[in-house]
Every structure is written in C-alpha cells, then in structure tokens.
C-alpha cells in the first residue's frame with residue numbers, strides 16, 4: 001500500500017508546542033520569544049523592494065489567449081503569479097474564508113481538542129517549520145488532509161457537516177485548477193502528456209493528492225519585529241493560495257529583495273513548489289516566501305498544497321535535460337521529500353541535487 005499524506009509522519013514524530021500558544025489578543029507588547037532579528041533569520045532584514053519600483057508578481061488572466069506563455073515566464077522568473085478568471089466561484093472563496101475565520105475565532109481550548117499530534121498530519125497547531133527557528137511565529141494554523149469530519153465534529157458539534165461540505169467543494173475546484181495550471185506551464189516548455197505519463201489531463205485526477213493549510217495571523221502590537229510565517233519554499237508541485245484582503249505575503253527575489261504580493265479581490269496566488277522545480281529540471285523556480293503581520297487587521301490565508309500520489313517518483317522530464325548533461329536532481333516521491341524537508345528544511349532540495357558529471 002503506498003503511503004498517503006496522512007501517514008507521512010507516522011514513525012517520524014515532530015514535537016511542537018501547540019499547547020503553549022498565547023492568547024495573541026491579550027498581548028500589548030511583543031514578548032522577546034516573538035521578536036525576530038537577522039540573527040534568527042538571515043533574510044529578516046533583507047531590503048524590501050522599494051514601493052515605487054513597481055515590482056510585483058504578474059497577475060495573469062486565464063482567459064487571455066497567451067496565458068500559457070505568461071504562466072511559463074512567471075514560473076521561470078518569479079516562481080509565483082496571481083490569477084484572475086480562474087473559474088472558482090466567488091461564493092466558494094467567501095465560504096472558505098468564512099470557515100477559516102470561524103475556526104480561529106473558537107476558544108483556544110476548543111481548538112486544542114483538534115490539535116495535531118506529533119506523528120499526525122492534520123489538525124490545529126503552530127507552523128510545522130517552527131522547530132527550525134529560535135523565535136516563535138505570530139500565527140496559528142490548521143492542516144486538513146483527507147476527510148476533516150472527525151476534527152470538525154470536535155470543533156463545531158452542530159455545524160460540522162456544512163463546513164465539511166465547503167472543504168470538499170473547495171478541494172474539488174482547486175484540484176481541477178491545479179492540474180490545468182500545471183499543464184499550461186508545462187506546455188509552454190513543449191512538454192506534453194507523452195512526456196509525463198503519470199499525470200494525464202483526462203484522468204480522474206487520482207494521480208494527485210493534496211492538503212489544505214488554513215493560516216491565521218492575528219493583529220500584532222509590533223509587526224515590524226514579528227514574523228507571521230518564516231521564509232520557506234513549499235514541497236509541492238504547485239500551491240494555490242487564497243488570501244483575505246490584508247497584505248502580508250512576500251516573495252523573495254535575489255535581485256529585488258522581499259516583494260509584497262498585494263491582495264487582489266477574487267484572485268488567487270500560485271507558487272511553484274520544490275517538486276515542480278525538480279520536474280522542470282530547475283527551469284521553474286520554487287519561490288521563497290514568508291508572511292508578515294499587521295497592527296490593525298487580522299490576516300487569513302488558505303493554501304492548497306498539491307502534489308502527486310505518494311508512489312509516484314518525480315524526476316526531471318528527460319526532454320528538459322540537455323543531451324550532454326545529467327539531470328540536475330535525483331528522483332524522489334512526495335513522501336520521501338516531505339520527510340527530508342521535515343528533517344533538513346531548506347537544505348532538502350540541494351540534498352537531492354546530482355553532482356554534475358559531463
């Protein structure tokens with residue numbers, strides 16, 4: 001039996017202090033344990049792109065005839081882009097935002113009834129990458145994979161079925177969209193279904209699996225010294241992110257520094273993840289991103305983390321490797337990669353890189 005995402009951390013416990021979260025709203029000063037400097041994260045004080053430089057990830061209209069090329073270009077240069085006219089109903093985006101807001105507004109004792117266990121995948125807790133940093137992040141999260149029924153029943157004894165329904169509809173829409181985006185970007189490189197047999201467009205999508213990460217960044221007394229979610233790349237093929245109307249997401253570019261992704265109502269943000277970086281032999285860049293926090297407005301985001309089934313080996317598409325060079329990366333399954341990431345964090349991608357021999 002191939003592992004499913006739920007089993008990824010079974011036998012690979014990650015101990016995280018979910019139960020030590022403060023009541024964020026009661027703090028009028030930033031405690032030292034939440035105060036970040038460049039000692040805690042070398043990129044913390046990297047210069048932000050000047051607002052007048054006008055640099056921003058592209059906003060791509062999926063109905064535009066040139067959308068595939070625009071997406072391909074964005075994946076090569078930024079590793080991220082926003083999309084409009086994506087076909088996901090606005091009411092569903094509003095529904096998932098409402099669910100996320102209601103979940104995090106629950107009393108902390110109720111949320112802890114659905115806390116993520118050390119070997120578990122789903123549930124309430126601090127960011128999984130917390131163990132790699134000395135300082136705490138000003139956020140709380142909830143991961144969903146498979147049916148959320150058991151967790152939701154603990155959170156909302158009355159309304160859980162309505163909320164399960166929203167999650168199911170949202171995941172269904174996101175799966176279709178993610179597959180469409182992957183093929184648009186691959187087609188822009190001349191890669192077709194003949195080249196990647198495990199991911200056929202016409203199949204019923206059971207070659208893919210996903211997780212939903214709900215994030216809440218409460219208002220913060222000293223946002224300039226706090227960190228919502230520390231810099232990371234996602235381990236996915238693609239991540240599709242919905243953010244509410246409060247800015248906070250930033251992407252890093254060597255040439256510009258940190259660039260804020262402004263919320264555009266109704267649009268979605270798409271990130272290239274590490275597995276897509278590998279599949280494209282490094283042509284598409286998995287983007288380093290982080291979330292900052294705000295002094296007056298809470299921020300919510302919903303990340304749809306999408307990758308292949310656990311038994312699929314991902315390796316660079318042969319067509320994208322020059323005949324006189326070896327592939328940049330070794331093959332890896334999503335499960336293997338998530339475990340490597342859980343142990344080695346931002347060194348994971350370089351750990352599966354081949355040392356080039358001509």
Ligand SMILES: C=C1C[C@]23C[C@@]1(O)CC[C@H]2[C@@]12CCC[C@@](C)(C(=O)O1)[C@H]2[C@@H]3C(=O)O
Nearest residue numbers: 127128129143211213232234235236305341
């Ligand atoms: C499938 C997954 C990707 C993820 C780890 C997870 O098991 C579920 C949560 C995801 C997330 C969201 C926040 C950032 C991140 C690095 C993390 O700690 O948890 C990602 C993980 C990832 O993409 O590696």
Ligand SMILES: O=C(O)CCC(=O)C(=O)O
Nearest residue numbers: 213215234249291301303
């Ligand atoms: O909240 C955000 O904007 C970023 C969230 C994120 O990067 C993630 O959940 O992986």
Ligand SMILES: [Fe+2]
Nearest residue numbers: 232233234289
């Ligand atoms: Fe992320």
